Amino acid sequence: xxxxxSSSSLVIALLWAAALPTTAQVNVTQEHNNLSRDGLYxxxxxxxxxxxxxxxxxxxxxxxxxxxxxxxxxxxxGPNGAMVIAVTESNNVYALDADDGSVIWQRNxxxxxxxxxxxxxxxxxxxxxxxxxxxxxxxxxxxxxxxGATKRxxxxxxxxxxxxxxxxxxxxxxxxxxxxxxxxxxxxxNERGGLAIVNGILYVxxxxxxxxxxxxxxxxxxxxxxxxxxxxxxxTNAIGGGIWGHGGVASDGTDLFVVTGNTFxxxxxxxxxxxxxxxxxxxxxxxxxxxPPNWQSLDNSDADLGGCSATLIDAPGxxxxxxxxxxxxxxxxxxxxxxxxxxxxxxxxSESLPTAVRGQSAATYHTSQGTYFVFHSENNSVAAYxxxxxxxxTIVPAWSMSQSGLSxxxxxxxxxxxxxxxxxxxxxxxxxxxxxxxxxxxxVYAGGGANEMMTGTRKWNTGIVARGRIYYPADNKIxxxxxxxxxxxxxxxxxxxxxxxxxxxxxxxxxxxxTGIWYLDNNVFIGAAYGPxxxxxxxxxxxxxxxxxxxxxxxxxxxxxxxxxxxxLSGPTFLRGAYGPRLPSGWEMVATxxxxxxxxxxxxxxxxxxxxxxxxxxxxxxxxGGGYGPTLPPGWSLxxxxxFDHDGHTDYALFHPSTGYxxxxxLSGRTLIGGAFxxxxxxxxxxxxxxxxxxxxxxxxxxxxxxxxxxxxxxLNNNVYVSAAFGPNLPAGxxxxxx
Numbered sequence: 187x188x189x190x191x192s193s194s195s196l197v198i199a200l201l202w203a204a205a206l207p208t209t210a211q212v213n214v215t216q217e218h219n220n221l222s223r224d225g226l227y228x229x230x231x232x233x234x235x236x237x238x239x240x241x242x243x244x245x246x247x248x249x250x251x252x253x254x255x256x257x258x259x260x261x262x263x264g265p266n267g268a269m270v271i272a273v274t275e276s277n278n279v280y281a282l283d284a285d286d287g288s289v290i291w292q293r294n295x296x297x298x299x300x301x302x303x304x305x306x307x308x309x310x311x312x313x314x315x316x317x318x319x320x321x322x323x324x325x326x327x328x329x330x331x332x333x334g335a336t337k338r339x340x341x342x343x344x345x346x347x348x349x350x351x352x353x354x355x356x357x358x359x360x361x362x363x364x365x366x367x368x369x370x371x372x373x374x375x376n377e378r379g380g381l382a383i384v385n386g387i388l389y390v391x392x393x394x395x396x397x398x399x400x401x402x403x404x405x406x407x408x409x410x411x412x413x414x415x416x417x418x419x420x421x422t423n424a425i426g427g428g429i430w431g432h433g434g435v436a437s438d439g440t441d442l443f444v445v446t447g448n449t450f451x452x453x454x455x456x457x458x459x460x461x462x463x464x465x466x467x468x469x470x471x472x473x474x475x476x477x478p479p480n481w482q483s484l485d486n487s488d489a490d491l492g493g494c495s496a497t498l499i500d501a502p503g504x505x506x507x508x509x510x511x512x513x514x515x516x517x518x519x520x521x522x523x524x525x526x527x528x529x530x531x532x533x534x535x536s537e538s539l540p541t542a543v544r545g546q547s548a549a550t551y552h553t554s555q556g557t558y559f560v561f562h563s564e565n566n567s568v569a570a571y572x573x574x575x576x577x578x579x580t581i582v583p584a585w586s587m588s589q590s591g592l593s594x595x596x597x598x599x600x601x602x603x604x605x606x607x608x609x610x611x612x613x614x615x616x617x618x619x620x621x622x623x624x625x626x627x628x629x630v631y632a633g634g635g636a637n638e639m640m641t642g643t644r645k646w647n648t649g650i651v652a653r654g655r656i657y658y659p660a661d662n663k664i665x666x667x668x669x670x671x672x673x674x675x676x677x678x679x680x681x682x683x684x685x686x687x688x689x690x691x692x693x694x695x696x697x698x699x700x701t702g703i704w705y706l707d708n709n710v711f712i713g714a715a716y717g718p719x720x721x722x723x724x725x726x727x728x729x730x731x732x733x734x735x736x737x738x739x740x741x742x743x744x745x746x747x748x749x750x751x752x753x754x755l756s757g758p759t760f761l762r763g764a765y766g767p768r769l770p771s772g773w774e775m776v777a778t779x780x781x782x783x784x785x786x787x788x789x790x791x792x793x794x795x796x797x798x799x800x801x802x803x804x805x806x807x808x809x810x811g812g813g814y815g816p817t818l819p820p821g822w823s824l825x826x827x828x829x830f831d832h833d834g835h836t837d838y839a840l841f842h843p844s845t846g847y848x849x850x851x852x853l854s855g856r857t858l859i860g861g862a863f864x865x866x867x868x869x870x871x872x873x874x875x876x877x878x879x880x881x882x883x884x885x886x887x888x889x890x891x892x893x894x895x896x897x898x899x900x901x902l903n904n905n906v907y908v909s910a911a912f913g914p915n916l917p918a919g920x921x922x923x924x925x
């Protein structure tokens with residue numbers, strides 16, 4: 187086949203730009219995906235079977251410049267299509283094409299700090315903490331350390347679609363951040379934690395540098411995103427008390443939670459901000475705190491309570507059920523009632539850990555077996571614990587697995603409860619992704635082969651999940667991993683078999699491979715007849731009139747041999763069969779239509795590994811030429827072809843099985859010229875075919891619910907939903923679709 191065109195990035199952007207249901211895992215706007223810092227990603231593609239076959243997308247470029255400590259972000263809805271946002275310690279900010287990893291835009295915000303700091307272990311020091319995106323304003327917020335005669339932390343707001351700096355930004359914290367007579371001094375402060383936006387206010391947390399040098403404090407800075415001149419701040423009273431964890435500020439949507447580290451105090455000094463879980467009301471109003479009775483001993487041994495940022499946990503059945511977790515460098519997990527922290531006191535629950543937790547983020551998730559939290563500890567073990575549904579709750583070990591290297595964990599689930607999989611990379615160790623069963627710790631994914639090894643990963647790093655992909659950061663590179671292509675959804679054979687002007691259905695007996703024709707009158711069942719029985723190894727992919735005798739024929743495909751064939755019919759009666767062309771390896775036949783205007787039905791082909799489409803022109807099933815068509819975005823399938831916009835050219839009907847989204851790609855021949863979303867299919871239903879059922883000249887959708895064998899028609903007008911009607915239910919053992 188001769189390659190003639192590639193897909194239009196503009197039209198792919200149209201697919202990714204529409205407003206999507208809030209139940210779908212789409213945009214990743216912040217550290218660990220949610221304000222709770224739970225690290226949970228819901229994506230129906232991440233079944234255990236799919237996760238076990240994760241592979242790196244070698245066609246994803248992802249090249250960036252600089253060391254990376256921050257988590258990437260994933261943003262849809264703009265003119266450039268889906269983007270991966272990445273930042274580096276060289277103060278570089280990138281928007282990468284989420285499909286191929288090419289650079290959409292790039293900004294350098296100024297020289298990073300390479301010398302002149304009193305201590306530290308990050309050089310150069312630029313952007314360390316994970317940025318946050320406000321989708322309503324399409325703004326990206328981040329903190330950058332800028333070199334110069336005076337070192338400065340500048341908080342930026344950039345247009346996420348262009349990289350341009352928004353008006354009234356950046357905010358210079360040296361000049362604006364004050365608390366109780368204490369002035370923010372960038373030289374001794376570092377921003378490691380993820381930024382957060384809560385009710386229109388941007389929150390940024392600060393620690394010191396590694397080595398605890400200088401007169402640093404734990405700071406939280408609040409900046410209203412619509413009024414950045416009104417900077418608010420809180421700082422620890424004592425020296426020290428840094429907020430070191432990768433997650434930074436956590437929130438329940440109203441109040442804020444941070445965990446602080448060691449302060450510099452003397453025996454008899456009162457508690458003054460360190461070794462604590464601290465709660466703030468909106469606007470950085472100090473609300474309450476909890477610190478263990480031995481907080482000063484932790485100070486003296488540099489055994490920070492804040493080895494890990496706060497993780498908010500909701501534990502159904504527990505009393506109390508709204509909890510906050512801290513994991514310390516002292517090797518203890520602390521669980522508190524987040525609505526009543528308790529000042530200096532014993533915790534609600536605690537548990538000794540395998541070893542210290544230092545700087546990473548934990549994650550939490552639910553399964554049918556309970557509520558868990560999980561983390562990667564300093565002894566290279568991935569450890570999961572259960573929070574019991576008791577009064578009060580307790581912490582009990584669930585499972586632990588050893589692996590080489592450290593990183594922050596994240597979790598996938600197909601629906602929020604089922605197929606919980608814990609993901610963690612061997613940062614600085616084997617540099618591979620690993621996956622474990624969330625309930626048992628059993629290995630789901632062992633790291634892949636030679637292609638799946640990464641380089642330049644760090645213990646602080648954590649990945650993200652979007653659209654059946656994992657994006658993982660490393661120095662100078664963002665890697666993309668994919669689960670196996672979503673299996674081609676089931677397809678139906680729909681055509682007018684009795685010449686009454688109404689489309690009919692080809693049905694199949696799943697055990698005998700017998701076919702049948704169900705005659706319909708605008709979706710009303712009026713009769714049936716048996717058709718021929720399919721040969722083992724062959725599937726019915728579509729129907730069309732191949733020999734122009736006014737009778738619809740079966741187009742068959744044998745996946746094991748890539749052979750095509752036509753069964754010529756007269757009504758439901760089999761006349762004869764003939765082989766068609768054999769497809770190249772990796773390609774399958776998915777639809778038929780007349781693409782070149784010669785009245786002969788052509789094959790639409792698809793390559794699942796590359797998502798490339800192609801058209802083979804046929805003359806009564808004889809190959810006469812062909813060429814490539816557009817490439818589908820990840821997760822989408824080509825479900826049917828029809829002329830939706832009445833321009834005389836056949837278009838693609840697309841379906842996204844994991845979300846139910848539909849779309850039309852408008853074509854001129856094989857050339858993609860535009861796109862639009864159609865209606866979203868309800869959960870449990872699939873789009874299986876397109877044809878005009880009500881005679882209005884506009885193709886409609888045929889829907890099928892396999893669990894009940896229910897059929898339905900969605901009547902459309904150029905892809906706009908008009909109305910719907912149920913069709914007949916199929917008898918037991920019969921199906922409308924062929925996989």
